[in-house]
Amino acid sequence: MRTRLSLLVSLAAFVALLAVPPAHASRSQVTIFDASEELSGSLCCGPLTGSALDDARGEGADVVRVLVYWRDIVAAPDSTAKPPGDSGDPAWAGYAQPSPGDPGRGWGKYDLVVQGIAARGMRAMLVPTGRFPDGRVPRWASNAPGKDGTDPDPAEYGSFLKALARRYPGAAYVGVWNEPNSPFQLAPQVKGGAPYTPGLYRRLYSAGRAGLLAGGFKGQILIGELAPRGTASTLGALAFTKQLFCLRQGKRGRLRAACPPLRADGFALHPHTGVDPPWRAPVSKNDVTMGNVGSLVRVLRQAARAKAINRLPLLLTEYGVQTSPPDPTFGLSFRTQAEYLGIAEYLAWRNRGVSAWSQYLLRDDADIGGFQSGLRLRDGTAKPSFDAFRTPLVIRRKGRAPHRVSAWGEVRPTGSAHVQILRSAGKRWVAATPMFRTDARGYFQRRLAYKRGRRFRLVWFDSADGRPNACSGDCVGPPIRAYEFR
Secondary structure, three states, rough: OOHHHHOOOOOOHHHHHOOOOOOOOOOEEEEEOOOOOHHHOOOOOOHHHHHHHHHHHHHHOOEEEEEEEEHHHHHHOOEEEEEEOOOOOOOOEEOOOOOOOOOOHHHHHHHHHHHHHHHOEEEEEEEEEEEEEOOEOOHHHOOOOOOOOOOOOOHHHHHHHHHHHHHEEEOOEEOOOOOOOOOOOOOHHHHHHHOOOOHHHHHHHHHHHHHHOOOOOOOOOEEEEEEEOOOOOOOOHHHHHHHHHEEEEEHHHHEEEEOOOOOOOOEEEEEOOOOOOOOOOOOOOOOOHHHHHHHHHHHHHHHHHHOEOOOEEEEEEOOOOOEOOOOOOOOHHHHHHHHHHHHHHHHHHHOOOEEEEEEEOEEEEOOOOOOOOOOEEOEEEEEEHHHHOOOOOEEEEOOOOEEEEEEEEEOOOOOOOEEEEEEEOOOOEEEEEEEEOOOOOOOEEEEEOOOOOEEEHHHHHHHOOOOOOOOOOEOOOEEEEEEEOO
């Protein structure tokens, strides 16, 4: 493949390369990768864990996100009696400790993952949280009647995060709880007919942040980690955020804060769009998906002006597009997944309030009711999105200019690199551009000629400037169609 594609770059095109200026991308974003199944789920912690981290590095991840399940680290999570001693100490007797015969026990599972992330030159994002189906925690840390494991005690959570900080001092980020506005991740969502989790999460976050700082944590502490949509009994991301920061409508429509201010280093969101295209806004104004992520950016700015929180960047710490196969109900085609992932990343990139982008997952969930958004099928077979993720290409058309399209793209992991855009010509692929160099961060933008039905793909040349890319030979992205969106 490399030899045939390389012939597309003629001598004239190579000369033209010298005259083509690099694109001026507005900025760069941190790339986050979440391989939950291999790192903390049912496929952890054997050979697939190492190969998943290799894939994350090859796909250009800067940061690997890991859910840290509180119950998994506790020796007797179903006991209602807390063992004596200091649970802010990772060596506390109540925590399960690894052993030569069981190196993955308790902390050991996460030790192996965090060490593997660091060994590959990436950074760890840890998200200490409860267990599905309702955010279960150790029963002794539950404030629910009968201590059923729901309604976690903020003080106990703070002690756990102190131990986490002491165990993993090199972690770059800690996200405080996963999707607190989801009934599958934190319960109860409602008490006395009113939303309960915004207040509970506020207490969990405050205690968790205090515990992290007491444990000497030097990385970034993230608030939010919100699911995008609400239900009849739960709050969407926008409504939850306003209640979390106690924002009330003041004079002249300005928001004011009715609670003491919080501090954080970033706000995390999971703006999944389901089967909708990434540019489509959700029906409910209380929800936040990729299609209206700017609404949350504006609320965060308003919250900062109201002194409810310091000024925060928005990190999109989960985003995925599900496929069919394997999910015939909520899945899209492999081709559409690859295209929508690129468009969603472009929408995030052009919003200056967004500082991080992510892929969720590497491999599909085993349960068809889970997320089938992996770049690989459950059996490990790569989908077209596996190549598309490291070479995203977006072709955007406008109705007023039907014969011209704009192209945006990126290559990773790299800095500046040599690339070329190809276009379809019947059953052949021909050069749509000469070979050109991306900007120093791997991004580019171009204008291209277009006619209806034409497809495009990106080639990232191996060692064109003496630096190898992430593939064995040239990286060639999948065919991409043009879309019209704002």
